[in-house]
Each structure stands twice: as structure tokens, then as C-alpha cells.
Amino acid sequence: MEGARTNSKFQYMVKALEEMEQNYLIWEENILEAPADAWTVVNGKKVLMLCSNNYLGLANDERLRRAAIKAIEKYGAGSGSVRPIAGTMKIHIELEEEMAKYKRREACVVFQTGFTANAGSIPQLVDQGDLIVSDELNHGSIIDGIRLSRAEKRIYKHKDVSSLDKILQDESRKYNKILIITDGVFSMDGDIAPLPDIVKICEEYNAILYVDDAHGDGVLGENGRGIVNHFKLEGRVDIEMGTFSKAFGCVGGYIASSEIVCKYLKNKVRPYLLTGSHPPPVAAACLEAIKIVQQDESLFEKLWENTRYFKKELVSLGFDIGESQTPITPIIIGENKPTKELAKLLFEEGIFVTPIFYPMVPKGRSRIRTIVTAQHDKQTLDIALNAFEKCARKLKII
Ligand SMILES: Cc1ncc(COP(=O)(O)O)c(C=O)c1O
Secondary structure, eight states: OHHHHHHHHTHHHHHHHHHHHHTTOOOOOOOBOSOSSSEEEETTEEEEEOSOSOTTSOTTOHHHHHHHHHHHHHHOSOOOSBIIIIIOOHHHHHHHHHHHHHTTOSEEEEESOHHHHHHHHHHHHOOTTOEEEEETTOOHHHHHHHHHSSSEEEEEOTTOHHHHHHHHHHHGGGOSOEEEEEESBOTTTOOBOOHHHHHHHHHHHTOEEEEEOTTTTTTSSGGGOOHHHHTTOTTSOSEEEEESSSTTSSOOEEEEEOHHHHHHHHHHOHHHHSSBOOOHHHHHHHHHHHHHHHHOTHHHHHHHHHHHHHHHHHHHHTOOOTTOOSSEEEEEEESHHHHHHHHHHHHHTTEEOOEEOTTSSOTTOEEEEEEOOTTOOHHHHHHHHHHHHHHHHHTTOO
């Protein structure tokens, strides 16, 4: 019944899916049947996880689990409301205060996800008569935020400061305000934005600077404070956005900035005003994660030791790892079919990685995106490297 109705009304979807299937563009869901640890169970098979953003291994950390359970016992399973009505519990405020302290900013606003932080905040920061200038490889949530805004947009070439400068030279006088947005660490390539140069340009043109540090938090800087701390730019970046869904092992997004900016966002951003707030165990686990990263430096040391080792070995095997400078290491293959085949062969060898293709990356730049975490060690990475070598040779990729 359902099938017949769907097929007649949604023929365009059937066609689109067929076309995607032919071009190897369909996402097949992999089902985890255990926590997202270095060793986990996916689709019924024990595998070595090499594609999670759980950089510090906190997703299944005992301390986060305990904090979440304690919060359920104290506050219950849900908040029952949106933040401005009756959904702000003390745990939400504690989380915002701790994050502001960690990022060394005056204030912080927490959103349901990083995606909603971007898609909800960007349209409120600018208006008609303003200009947004964005890196061409910025995350999709930034792209959606720009689309939702009434401002004009210009895209500068990836990390190309002269391209950014040229746009501002040509256009800045025509607009009331200018908002420059960049990812800190680019999610599909693992390269780092040239933030010191971008800051200088922002200062020259009096532009507002917005940095998405989803992959810099917990990875770059002192105790993982992120890209602003990494480049010693504290006090010179207007708006820092980040997520709790990666290094902090939970879910949620935030913006850290001045009191004024955060108060404004809390009064303007629709996903803040109009969506239910985080369940208490989520807020509590996020809070615990920020406390841990401020105390435990060994997690970062392990993450970076693993990162350096894995990258070095991949390059010596002959893989193209692009421009990556962080634990996100793409293995660039190009076409979709061999990329998918490599992921499939690796899975058979017990290595869990996902093929990444358009629209997440440009056409012709398909890749396996690997991510090492603090939970790996040399022995587990060697298992992965041996499998990569064996499977890639079989497919004549190296
Ligand atoms: C650069 C970047 N920004 C934002 C997000 C969205 O974060 P979240 O998972 O919290 O929605 C992601 C996650 O994919 C990301 O990679």
C-alpha cells in the first residue's frame, strides 16, 4: 500500500535515488552495537574504529556516564520546555559558565547541536545591507546559516587570504557590516585556517570574525582550548562556535563570545528560543567533559602521538593524505567506486572507516576519512596500517 502510493507521488525521489545508486552516492548506514570506543561492534562485527570524532575517547568515559546518571536522578530524563520558557535548568547554566571559563570568554550560549548553532546564529548576526564572506570549504551548517540570512554573500578560495582581501577591497564600502566566517579545522581535509592573517584582515576592515572550531576544540591549543588559543589570538576573534559532539563525546553546540553577543543571541536565535533544551544527562555529561579536559593533559599527548605516527606511516606507504595537519587524515582516492570498494575491503579486515564523497567533498575528491583518537595505540594503528596496505594494493590504489 505505502509502496504504491509513494511510487506514484514521489517518482522524482525514486529517480534521484536510482541515479545516486548508479553513481555510488548512496549512504549506507552502519549500525554500532556497542559504545564508540577504539574497538567496537559495527553491523555485528568487532572492528577497529577509525572514523569517529571521539578524539579524546570521552564518549564512553566512565566519568561522563556517571555524571549523566546523577543528572537523571536529580533532574529527570528531560527538561520539558524550550530554554526561555521553562527549559533552563541549573545544569544548563553551569555548562555555559564552565564553557565560557574554558574558552576564556565572558559568556557562552549552548544550543542543541553545532549545526543549529551555526544555522540559527549566522542569520541573526547580519541583515539586509550587510555582507558575509565565507571560505569555500566551510561546513554545511555555515552554508545553511548563510542561506537563511538576508545579507549578501561572497565566497573566498579555500584558506586564500589574498582572495579574501580582494573581496573586501572591492566590496567592503558597499555594505553596513561585514561578517567573515571560517572553519578553524576543516572537517573533510583536516587542514587549519590561517587565522592570524584572517584576524589582521578583519581588524583592517572592522569586520566581525566568526570561527567554527568544531574540530579544533579538544584538539588544538592548551588543554584543547581550540584554534584561537593555538594561535595566541585570544581577545581578537569576535565569535567562537564549537560542538560537544566531537572531542567532548556528547552532543550540543555553543557560541562563546562577549556578554552582549550572547545575550543578543539568546534573544534572537530561533533554535535557542523554539526548540526543547538539552535533557539534563546531556548537559551534565558535556559539563563533565569540559572539566576533564582542563585537568587531564595526557589525553592530548596521546591523541597527537597517534596522529603523528599514523600520518607518517600512511605517507610512507604512498597514500595521498592531502594537506591535513590534525587527527583528521583523509586518504584521497578520487572516484567514488574505488573509495567505496576500499572501505568495504577494510571492513572485511576488521577496520571501520567510511567513504566520503559528494556533497560532503567536491566531486572527484572522494576519500576515506580516517580519524585517530587518544584511545588508539601504536599496536592498534599498526593493525590498521597493515590492512590499509593490503587492501589498497589489491585495488591498485598504491
Ligand atoms: C565544522 C563543523 N561545524 C559544525 C558541525 C556540526 O556539529 P554538530 O554535530 O554538533 O551538529 C560539524 C559536524 O559535522 C562540523 O564538522
